[in-house]
Amino acid sequence: MTTVFIKGLGLIGSSLVRAIRAQHPTFKIIGNDIDEKACSYALEHKIIDQAATDLDEAAAADFIILATPVSTIINDLQQLAKLPLKKKVIISDVGSTKQEVLKAAIPLQKKGITFIGGHPMAGSHKTGVTAGRIDLFENAFYFLVETESNNPACLQLQNLLQRTRVKWLLISSKEHDQLVGQISHLPHVIASSLVNQTQHFFEDSPLGMRMAAGGFKSITRIASSDPVMWSAILQSNSKIIVHQIEQYIRELENIKRAIENNDQTRIFSFFESAKNSRDQLGPEKVGQLPDFFDLFINIPDQVGAIADITHLLALNQINLVNIHILEIREDIDGVLQLTFMREEDRVQAEKKLSQNNYVVLRRD
Known part of the structure; x- marks a missing residue:
């Protein structure tokens, strides 16, 4: 059985795990997080199969993913270099910087362990394990650092994360x-x-x-x-x-x-x-960089106006991730800012709102 160990069950880590679970339902997933409540939630909702108490339990894994702050990733790489890991284990991270992380991985690589630096360019205004979503990374760039597209380990990592539906981009750590x-x-x-x-x-x-x-x-x-x-x-x-x-x-x-x-x-x-x-x-x-897609519309200043709009979007199964009333107005009516994770959601929302006589001011 293939075993995946992931440290860090926040927004990014738990979203990756959800994607791995969907693509590879038979894989065993072991999760670790400094927040015990995050582990409990992940277990309760079957996001992970087992909660680990420390990094030592990564020794039996076929894949190790580090989804914590960069400073913690660097410390964990140093600790992993001291563990009796599987010879063919593939280790990766999701840190926002790569040169320091790659330096920290050198002792592992000297032992013949494969490390591929990674960074998915996606996020949300929400945080924590409860905010994780299987489609968080869809159409976003996912950087893979200091590797080649035909590298067998690189192909295995991409297969592991196939359900994220990202756009892979190979790049040097400096760039x-x-x-x-x-x-x-x-x-x-x-x-x-x-x-x-x-x-x-x-x-x-x-x-x-x-x-x-x-x-x-x-x-x-x-x-x-x-x-x-x-x-x-x-x-x-x-x-x-x-x-x-x-x-x-x-x-x-x-x-x-x-x-x-x-x-x-x-x-x-x-x-x-x-x-x-x-x-x-x-x-x-x-090329599509990860971003939020905003739609600004006029709304009448009356009770229930916002509820009507959100109800319309919900009926059409359009995912709205944020909503904001612009308090300083240049228009006679109120201005409502609707934020979507995907461009197609914004396009669909604009179509449905226009059909219902809402005036679109602009899109960003």
């Missing part, structure tokens, strides 16, 4: 860390710093933060991410992120000088360049 640093890590730093700066700015004005809705909430949504996880990410990718922060500061300084000098040509160019680049983003341009 990976630079890429995610710019499109993921730096935006999290910017969003969090903007929220902190705004909080300080409105210290003497309680009304200020209450009014910080609409666009402000949209661009700072990722600031709600787990601080423990992001502390570990920045620590493991520090050099790259510091360099990218310095470049971003220079960009801010450039627009600051343009504003000070009333240089309307440079100011216009600043916004025009950003708009043109932003408009090029999307599945039809660069």
Whole structure:
């Protein structure tokens, strides 16, 4: 019997396990998590077959997946190198940075153990084992680091995770860390710093933060991410992120000088360049990157309006992952932001809402 050991039963880990269970129902799945309640929930809902008390129980596994913060992954790789693992075991992780993780895996590789660095580019505003979903990774990129497509171990790992329905992408660890640093890590730093700066700015004005809705909430949504996880990410990718922060500061300084000098040509160019680049983003341009898909609609300011919309979506089995009322309105009616995990859900929702005379303002 094939045995899979997974450490970390949060959103990512439990979603992977659900996909493995669906594709390989006869595989034995052993789970471990620092939160005993997560293990209990996973056992109760048959997400895992057995709960492990420590990493030593991974010694009997054919596959080992580490789905914890990067700092923990590094420590676990060092511990696994000391265990009597199966010779043909395949070890992988889902960490957000890869160069430090690959360094930590060297002692294992010197012993002939296969390690393939991995990183699924997907997530949710929800966390924990209860938030896991079998379709969380569908159509998202899943990075496999420092491996080749014809590597037998790589093919076995892809087969194990086939039900995730991801788009596999092979990449070097350096390129990976630079890429995610710019499109993921730096935006999290910017969003969090903007929220902190705004909080300080409105210290003497309680009304200020209450009014910080609409666009402000949209661009700072990722600031709600787990601080423990992001502390570990920045620590493991520090050099790259510091360099990218310095470049971003220079960009801010450039627009600051343009504003000070009333240089309307440079100011216009600043916004025009950003708009043109932003408009090029999307599945039809660069391949589908994991994202949330938003739909903004007008709703009448009356009792039951939101309930009518959610009921309509539920009747048509359209999965809605988040809903938000924009509190600062540019339109006569209210503006409702509906968030979907998949593009096809948004398309279907727009079709059904339009058929029921709801006005779509825009889609992001």
